[in-house]
Amino acid sequence: MIFSSALVFFLILETQARNSTYRNPILPGFHPDPSCIFIADWDDTFFCASSSFLVFPGIPIHASRDLQKWKLISNALSRPTQVPGIDTAKRATSGIWASTIRYREGTFYVVTSLVYDDYPKNATNRFDSFIITSKNPYNSASWSDPIHFNFSGYDTSPFWDDDGTLYITGTHAWEVEPGIQMITLDMQDGRVGNEVNIWNGTGASAPEGPHLYKKDGYYYLIIAEGGTGPGHMATMARSKSITGPYDPHPHNPVLTNANSTQYFQNVGHVDLFQDANDNWWAVALSVRQGPDGSYPMGRETSLTPVTWNKGEWPIFQNVTGHMSGWYPEPKNPVEGGEGSLIGSAAHVDFASESSLGPEFVHWRVRVDGSYVISAPGHANSLQLSSSLSNLTGRDGRSAEPGGQTFISRRQVHSLFSFSATLDISSLRSYEAEVGVSVFLDQLHHWDLGIVMGSLASPPKTSGYGGPASNSTTLVPYLRLRGITTVPTFVFPDLHIVPFPTGWSGQKITLQITASNITHYTFSAGPAGQESLMQHIGTAPGLGLTWGFTGTLLGVYATTNGGLGKFKTYVSDWEYVPQGQVVD
Ligand SMILES: *[C@@H]1O[C@H](CO)[C@@H](O)[C@H](O)[C@H]1NC(C)=O
Ligand SMILES: *[C@@H]1O[C@H](CO)[C@@H](O)[C@H](O)[C@H]1NC(C)=O
Ligand SMILES: *[C@@H]1O[C@H](CO)[C@@H](O)[C@H](O)[C@H]1NC(C)=O
Ligand SMILES: *[C@@H]1O[C@H](CO)[C@@H](O)[C@H](O)[C@H]1NC(C)=O
Ligand SMILES: *[C@@H]1O[C@H](CO)[C@@H](O)[C@H](O)[C@H]1NC(C)=O
Numbered sequence: 001m002i003f004s005s006a007l008v009f010f011l012i013l014e015t016q017a018r019n020s021t022y023r024n025p026i027l028p029g030f031h032p033d034p035s036c037i038f039i040a041d042w043d044d045t046f047f048c049a050s051s052s053f054l055v056f057p058g059i060p061i062h063a064s065r066d067l068q069k070w071k072l073i074s075n076a077l078s079r080p081t082q083v084p085g086i087d088t089a090k091r092a093t094s095g096i097w098a099s100t101i102r103y104r105e106g107t108f109y110v111v112t113s114l115v116y117d118d119y120p121k122n123a124t125n126r127f128d129s130f131i132i133t134s135k136n137p138y139n140s141a142s143w144s145d146p147i148h149f150n151f152s153g154y155d156t157s158p159f160w161d162d163d164g165t166l167y168i169t170g171t172h173a174w175e176v177e178p179g180i181q182m183i184t185l186d187m188q189d190g191r192v193g194n195e196v197n198i199w200n201g202t203g204a205s206a207p208e209g210p211h212l213y214k215k216d217g218y219y220y221l222i223i224a225e226g227g228t229g230p231g232h233m234a235t236m237a238r239s240k241s242i243t244g245p246y247d248p249h250p251h252n253p254v255l256t257n258a259n260s261t262q263y264f265q266n267v268g269h270v271d272l273f274q275d276a277n278d279n280w281w282a283v284a285l286s287v288r289q290g291p292d293g294s295y296p297m298g299r300e301t302s303l304t305p306v307t308w309n310k311g312e313w314p315i316f317q318n319v320t321g322h323m324s325g326w327y328p329e330p331k332n333p334v335e336g337g338e339g340s341l342i343g344s345a346a347h348v349d350f351a352s353e354s355s356l357g358p359e360f361v362h363w364r365v366r367v368d369g370s371y372v373i374s375a376p377g378h379a380n381s382l383q384l385s386s387s388l389s390n391l392t393g394r395d396g397r398s399a400e401p402g403g404q405t406f407i408s409r410r411q412v413h414s415l416f417s418f419s420a421t422l423d424i425s426s427l428r429s430y431e432a433e434v435g436v437s438v439f440l441d442q443l444h445h446w447d448l449g450i451v452m453g454s455l456a457s458p459p460k461t462s463g464y465g466g467p468a469s470n471s472t473t474l475v476p477y478l479r480l481r482g483i484t485t486v487p488t489f490v491f492p493d494l495h496i497v498p499f500p501t502g503w504s505g506q507k508i509t510l511q512i513t514a515s516n517i518t519h520y521t522f523s524a525g526p527a528g529q530e531s532l533m534q535h536i537g538t539a540p541g542l543g544l545t546w547g548f549t550g551t552l553l554g555v556y557a558t559t560n561g562g563l564g565k566f567k568t569y570v571s572d573w574e575y576v577p578q579g580q581v582v583d
């Protein structure tokens with residue numbers, strides 16, 4: 001009697017201790033197409049990679065010891081020479097698509113493809129598939145130059161069979177020749193074997209995102225189908241032979257939120273891994289879709305527990321904001337690495353001798369010399385050299401000669417406040433502009449800028465340059481404007497606000513906050529005087545809900561095509577989390 005009640009008591013304690021809840025997404029914000037592994041040899045640590053498209057540095061690598069506290073430890077792409085194509089690819093859907101991270105015999109592998117999404121679907125140079133490796137993923141510089149291989153498709157994923165043969169699965173452009181394809185690859189010389197079409201999926205559109213696993217004598221293949229939108233889902237098939245034939249799961253899809261009213265939508269693109277206790281887990285991409293259909297943060301990484309019994313198919317728990325399930329005990333974050341925990345507040349003062357951490361990203365490759373920390377005479381600030389191009393550029397889809405001066409970070413909270421203080425004293429030419437932006441891509445961004453104009457000829461809400469007459473005194477204006485291609489979208493208020501008297505000669509703080517899950521609010525005021533902040537306007541996240549990426553928050557400096565290149569100084573860069581909405 002005594003023993004059994006003690007046993008019951010112990011079991012209850014165990015259950016309470018270990019059946020805890022956790023929250024999705026585990027990697028909020030622009031972290032799509034997740035791939036994760038667990039490495040016991042590296043201090044029982046989980047590592048994840050996600051897609052970065054044209055954002056650079058690219059392929060962020062996050063690490064965690066408890067699946068909850070994730071630290072950005074490096075960017076696998078940090079040298080422009082690794083991916084020169086980032087600057088020649090046109091169209092915001094181009095760039096680095098889904099990556100797969102794997103570990104084998106002391107080496108980390110990331111296999112991915114750079115996609116030139118503006119090329120014809122059947123162009124053989126549309127896809128540049130490659131592998132990069134690292135022996136220390138805590139260091140961006142450790143990631144190798146690419147080893148390219150010939151596979152005219154995307155979503156490439158490696159699988160080493162027991163005999164050491166390396167197989168790569170991937171998919172073709174589905175409009176041309178559908179289906180999941182497999183090749184062998186010799187890493188020594190980059191030679192590939194003949195392509196085998198191993199599965200076409202269940203018949204939904206865009207069979208893609210394949211990963212192979214070997215378990216209990218079967219090769220299990222999981223793929224994404226239905227497109228990375230409302231019909232997105234994960235489906236599975238298995239075979240006793242790696243080349244097939246693959247038998248589909250009798251009740252596909254194995255995971256989806258399609259046709260549900262969940263806040264988390266577009267769930268799919270799954271990778272599977274096991275923790276130290278042999279429990280299975282899946283990561284999937286998901287979006288948090290607001291009541292108006294908006295999800296400006298884009299595709300994020302969610303986690304779900306999986307039950308996978310011997311010889312059987314895995315069973316996935318559906319993805320929601322609050323999850324309950326078994327999870328490893330809370331542990332300290334990983335030590336080392338270059339970045340900070342995802343979700344932490346950031347106050348950056350650009351102290352001399354400091355460097356821009358891995359959270360700082362640019363649209364395409366950073367132009368050398370345009371971003372200088374604590375330039376002489378400007379301690380604790382970041383010097384930006386203006387670019388000729390604004391954030392849209394000439395055609396909204398190409399890299400700009402001289403770049404687009406823009407430095408940013410991901411939006412990773414539903415509710416947040418982002419601000420930066422700007423020194424505008426060197427803005428002297430018509431349409432010279434410095435400002436803050438919530439930026440999805442060149443054709444989708446809302447900007448609050450301080451822009452020079454004359455009283456006779458205020459800055460325009462659109463257009464390029466203007467009457468640069470020397471006889472006119474230029475004065476700063478506050479301008480809220482933006483661009484979107486989302487068809488259902490109603491253009492936001494456009495505001496040209498004369499600069500309040502009394503602000504001149506002072507540094508100005510510009511701020512973006514999320515008013516709620518659907519709208520952004522823009523405000524401005526003289527630095528250090530919060531009570532004087534003025535509301536300038538609001539803009540909807542729906543206009544930034546498009547394509548494959550997620551919103552960035554940052555500072556830009558441009559002459560809008562005019563002459564009069566200038567330098568401006570950014571200080572007190574601040575990102576303050578104000579809440580995560582998960583249901
Ligand atoms: C965990 O707890 C939840 C509710 O508290 C319950 O529904 C679920 O069945 C439990 N799961 C396990 C594996 O014990
Ligand atoms: C690609 O497709 C277009 C139109 O479908 C066709 O005209 C062209 O010849 C094709 N090119 C190649 C390389 O197959
Ligand atoms: C790449 O592979 C395709 C067939 O999959 C072949 O037609 C093409 O010639 C190969 N290209 C190179 C450069 O080897
Ligand atoms: C996939 O579909 C193509 C036709 O579109 C067909 O030729 C091929 O045999 C199919 N592959 C498999 C593995 O069923
Ligand atoms: C999971 O979601 C799918 C799609 O909404 C639904 O069909 C299924 O019943 C859900 N499963 C559970 C266990 O709630």
Ligand SMILES: *[C@@H]1O[C@H](CO)[C@@H](O)[C@H](O)[C@H]1NC(C)=O
Pocket residue numbers: 231232233253256258259
């Ligand atoms: C969702 O519903 C549509 C319309 O009924 C159906 O065609 C589609 O297959 C469903 N998707 C999933 C993943 O169940």
Ligand SMILES: *[C@@H]1O[C@H](CO)[C@@H](O)[C@H](O)[C@H]1NC(C)=O
Pocket residue numbers: 390391392393394395461462463464481482483560561
């Ligand atoms: C940016 O510059 C282009 C010309 O290069 C111009 O057409 C466009 O209106 C400008 N506006 C914005 C919001 O970027």
Ligand SMILES: *[C@@H]1O[C@H](CO)[C@@H](O)[C@H](O)[C@H]1NC(C)=O
Pocket residue numbers: 468469470
């Ligand atoms: C403005 O002044 C500069 C030199 O001071 C001169 O080169 C330029 O032509 C003048 N522009 C106009 C529009 O008068």
Ligand SMILES: *[C@@H]1O[C@H](CO)[C@@H](O)[C@H](O)[C@H]1NC(C)=O
Pocket residue numbers: 515516517518519538
């Ligand atoms: C969010 O805030 C905007 C701007 O203040 C407002 O127009 C909108 O109705 C709000 N939406 C919700 C769902 O509260």
